[in-house]
Amino acid sequence: MRLGVLTTQTPFIIGGAERHAANLVAALKARGFEACEISIPFKPFPGRVLAESLMAAKLIDLSDLGYPVDRVVGLKFPAYLVRHPDKYYWILHQHRQVYDMWEAGVSELQQDPDGLAVRELIRAEDRSAFSARDTQVFANSQNVAARMQRHLGITSTPLYHPPPNAERLRVGPYGDYLFAPSRLGPSKRQTLMIEALTHAPSARLVLAGPPDRPGYDATLAKLARERGVADRVEILGAISDERMIRLYAGARAVVFVPVDEDYGYITLEAMLSARPVITATDAGGPLEFIADAREGLVVEPTPAALGAAFERVSTSPKEAERWGQAGHAAFQAKGITWDAVVAALTGEQRSVLPDAAPPRPEARAPDLKALAGLLAPPTPANPPFESLDALLKAYDFATVPGFWAPRAEADKHPYLASHWRRYLATLAMIEDVDGAYLLDVGVSPPFVFQAMLARQRPNAAITGIWSERHPHRQRLVPQRAGLEPVEIAVHPANVEREALPFGPASQDLVLAMEIVEHFAVDPFHFFSEANRVLRPGGHLLITTPNMSSHRSVAKILAGNSPYSFGLFVPVGGVHGRHNREYVPREVAILGEAAGFSTVRLCTADVYDDHIDPAAAAVLTARDDDFSMRGETILWLGRKTGTPGPAPEAFYHGRPEQLSGRLSLARREGDTLVVRADNTSRRAWVAEGPFAMTLSLDWIDAHGTLVHPSAQIELPHGVPPGESAEIALVLGGDGALGTLRIGLFEAGAGPLAGAGRGAPLALPCTEAAFLALARP
Amino acid sequence: MRARLHWVSPLPPAETDIAHYTRRILPALLEHVDVVLWSTEPWDPEIERLAPVRHLDADAHMPFDLSGLPPRPASSEMVVYQIGNSWLFHAGILKVARRVPGCVVLHDLGLQDLAWMMLENGLIDHGAYRAAMAAWYGREGREASERILAKQLSPAEAATRFPLFEIALPRATAVLIHTDTAFKAVTARKFVPAYQTELPFAPSPAASAARASEGPLKLVQFGYMAPNRRLDSVLEALAGLDLAFELGLYGQFRDEDRVRTKIARLGLSDKVRFNGFVAEEVLDDALRQAHLAFNLRHPTMGEASGSQLRIWNAAAAAAVTDQGWYGALPDEVAFKIPVQGEREALQALLRRLDAERGLSEQVGAAGRARLEALHTPERYASAIAEIAANAERDTREALLSARARALLQGRRRPALLTRQLAAVIGGDQP
DSSP: OEEEEEEEETOOOOOHHHHHHHHHHHHHHHHTOOOEEEEOOOOOOOOHHHEEEEEEETTTTTTSSSSSSOEEEETTTEEEESSSSEEEEEEEOOGGGHHHHHTTOOOOOGGGHHHHHHHHHHHHHHHHHTTTTEEEEEESHHHHHHHHHHHHHOOOOOOOOOOOOOOOOOOOOOOOOEESSBBBBBGGTTTHHHHHHHTTTTTOOOESOOOOOOOOHHHHHHHHHHOOOTEEEEOOOOOHHHHHHHHHHHSSSSEEOOOSSSHHHHHHHHHHHHHHEEEEOBBGGGGGTBBTTTEEEEEESSHHHHHHHHHHHOOOOHHHHHHHHHHHHHHHHTTTOHHHHHHHHSOOOOOOOGGGGGOOOOOOOOOOHHHHTTTTTOOOSSSSSOHHHHHHHHHOOOTTTTTTOOOOOOGOOOOOOHHHHHHHHHHHHHHHTSSSSEEEEEEOOSEEEHHHHHHHSOOEEEEEESSSSOOEEEEEEESSSTTOOEEEEEEEOOOOSSSSSTTTTTTEEEEEEEEGOOOSSHHHHHHHHHHHHHEEEOOOOOOOOBBSSSHHHHHHHHTOOOOOOOOOOOOGGGGGGGOOBHHHHHHHHHHHHHEEEEEEEEEEEOOEEEEEEHHHHHHTTTOOOOOOOOOOEEEEEEEOOOOOOOGGGSSEEEEEEEGEEEEEEEEEETEEEEEEEEEEEOOOOOTTTTEEEEEEEOOOOOOSSEEEEEEEOSSSSOTTTTTTEEEEEEEOOOOEEEEEEEEEEEEEEEEGGTTTTTTEEEEEHHHHHHHHOOO | OOEEEEEEOOOSSSHHHHHHHHHHHHHHTTTTSSSEEEEOOOOOOOOOOOTTTOOTTTTTSSSSOOOTTOTTSOOEEEEOOOOOOOOHHHHHHHHHHHHHHHHEESSOOOHHHHHHHHHTTSSHHHHHHHHHHHHHHHHHHHHHHHHTTTTOOOOHHHHHHHGGGGGOTTTEEEEEEHHHHHHHHHHOOOOOOOOOOOOOOOOOOOOOOOOOOOOOOEEEEEEEEEGGOHHHHHHHHHHHHOEEEEEEEEESSSOHHHHHHHHHHTTTTTEEEEEEEEOHHHHHHHHHHOOOOEOOOOOOOOOHHHEEEHHHTTTTEEEEEEEHHHHOOGGGGGGGEOTTHHHHHHHHHHHHHHOOOOHHHHHHHHHHHHHHOOOOOHHHHHHHHHHHHHHHHHHHHHHHHHHHHHTTTTTSSHHHHHHHHHHHHHHHOO
16 A cells, blocks of 8 residues: 655754654554655745645645555645545644634734635635545544634544654653753743742753754743743753653653643653653643643643642652653553554554564663773874884983983883873874874973874974963984984963964964863863964864763762862962863864864773773663763864854853953043953944943042942944943042943953953042942 | 624715615624624714624724634634725725725726726826726726826716726625626626625615605605716706606705706706705605606616615605616616607606606505515625625635736736636645
């Protein structure tokens, strides 16, 4: 039997409906039917164009393709209007704009002059389609069936189907968070959930799903901050199926409060995971499965009522577990299977063919050896030296001739010995990268890695940067025949704050090995500078400890701090210690934001092969594939663009606009004109959460800061390299003190604090200050 | 569930019979469907006792503000436009009808007067007018439009050949007309489902005839006395008569001064009385006493006449022009006057009525019987209910055909393609 599954696609939008059609086709194929998804594009507005889309569907005739199509199954309006003599309907949804949404007064067509007529048109077509002879009309849910009955008087049969991951969902321990998976958007009411948290002091909420429109996740995060619940809301964005399954399995309860949902996989997925569902009285589909205090809680869609439900499940784990188990049992009792769906739509009872069944992985203890193999560091195809010993014997690494020299035994140099594999892994990462101009950031003698680098790529010019104040130059003299001397020029620079001392596009490869974890205030600055000095197509290599390594997990499980290097280094200043360690994707995010494309992101155990069995068990139980759990992150990026804005998730404020200069432009009587120069690379805005403002403080004659932190707005936005002038009237009698003027970013604070914009001090009376500071 | 109609019409106290018509049929209509009345002009609040009334803002993006109306999930909702030829009452309605799809009730087929006044008042531009005339009437239409715009041809004269009712129908989902002639004209255009039913009138309780069997003949003419009402001809016929009569004029004139001068010149000043616009009861009373009402139309587009229904209601006899709707009436319900020899025929009729005083009663009674059989509001309301019941189907057909026409515009053989498309897209599922 050959079946066509008719569906509609709004181009470039892929949601549950699209996956549903694909799943039906897969279910039919798995049971031995020949099936194909037939999708037609649909533009639903304005009404005039909607009528044309409808007409287009009606013009498609699938009755004779030169070979028979035995039956078509219509899922979505208007695709189900395609012509075929044997048509079944399994209505996912009708065009709700002319049915329930019209009734609720929220239809866009009600703002369209053609709306009333289009409503009649669609009703006529639907009525004609569903009343045709010899057809069967199934609805995706009781909710959809009731809607068809109410609006058209058409009777249909609800036909439930299992959610996409039904076979993989599993039951885990009842954790401490409420899980709310679904697209982030107004119809799913995440804002209501966040408001509800203010009534639920014990609840923690995890939101997962892509935003319906760009920025909606940030809107939710902002709301959470405004409501003071940000520390109890986690917004994950889109997540993998694996992670979603884990989050279901470990949640205390699932929250699903959409507005009149047709069906809602989330309810079923929660039931399969034995999680209680907290839903709302107007949620539609979920109410077909969830009864209050039986499989979860059903409450009015108000912050107070929802919050009370949150608090109840958060503080009553036993109730949550009981309802969750009841939901699990209820799902099993309903017999919701693809077998049943396929039987209803084809009239033939078939099960999945043996070879079509997906293999079920068996749970077993983690194979530590295999995992260690997975995390073995890459090695270069042609290692420049066979061992550290051989390397140390190859050159004279002394910086003061005859005074200091590393002894030629590796075991006397524990640092070099422990980093040897990392050096090799680093060389392996850049093996296929061309280029003669190499910049190695953060070097210090002995220059053993640089000697390896020089041997890997003869004729390369190697430059280094260090934190010393003075430049340096060294020539490594070979100690045996067949080697060339190695010249290294080292320049001083603070790479976190200053421009790299090289012109644009002057380098082919920048190496930053074990550097970025030392940055304390602005890692993105370095990534941006690396982009500037690299030629287009040039490469940046970062290696840095992995904060989410299996080793860090083991440390946490043992109750220890997860840092790879958590020591303070009093003699090293702020950059001597690890200020911020990263997880793998963070490095890629920073690099990509700075105009690089990720060539390779991997992790490796470069220091130690040992894997703690407990940590491995925890991770593998969560279906973690372990590939990103190595102790060192190795990331190679290729320059394909220019730096954009710094990724917001890393910063308080916008780092690339946090530098400026204040000066006194001129004096006109009592009026002083202050000039603010934007010396950053991003325009200052005068309004909004990241606005640049002037902060005003007044200090009395005794040096007491009497009035801190008044702020005034800039008169306008200021592009990079441009200025704004602000006139201040400073006349008046009274005790003279000092007016201190500073630049202040609304999202971050005073620039002076980071040394990015020195304040200006002017003599000023208190009365004049108060006149200025008052709005 | 009952359909809900958005009934767009002038409402009392607007001085147009279409306002009275709406008021007249409303009770019967409400037996079948729910009605929301929409008016561009102020209305007498009394009508709100029957149905909710809302202001129609013809210039708004969404002229129909449906907010606050109870939702009707299971029933059709359809707009019904009342389109007549008076720009005063119908300019706004026409504007909306050309934009928002709905059923159009065409009270007049000839909309040239309306179009002209809309041109004069800047509501449509010359280009659009020329284009419409050319689109619907070809080269002759385009030439006529030039002459009309140059004031060489009056809109009323042009209406006979180029009625231009089409300008009310670009977004129509159905059209309702009241006469055979109009039905033929509209269905010839083929682009909307068309319905026909007789114009309604609510008969008053039968009143006893009060016509004098002797003394002067009592004559009446009423309504809006445009040139096609033939008052000049009537006056000329009366001037040549040697019998006693009194003529009462009720209603408005486009050119009252000229008419008064003419009456004086014809020596009829003491026999003709100007009564102006009077209450319906006053007019009905005058008709009940009248031996003859003049209800001539030339030229005519063949529309049914609300005036004739009022005459029949009073069981009065009328002189009508023997053409259009009037010409198709049975001979016993009115006196038919030919266009050629109109004056002489009128004189002959008046002499006959004077001689046979019972003749007026006889023709009046037959007219009243016809009114009661064919023109009841109940019958009309049933026809509207049928249109409402077909709203889904008709709207579908109209909308899809309109889109097909729009998509095929500029094709060499649009009619053929449109028909082929319509056959496919208009069809029901097998």
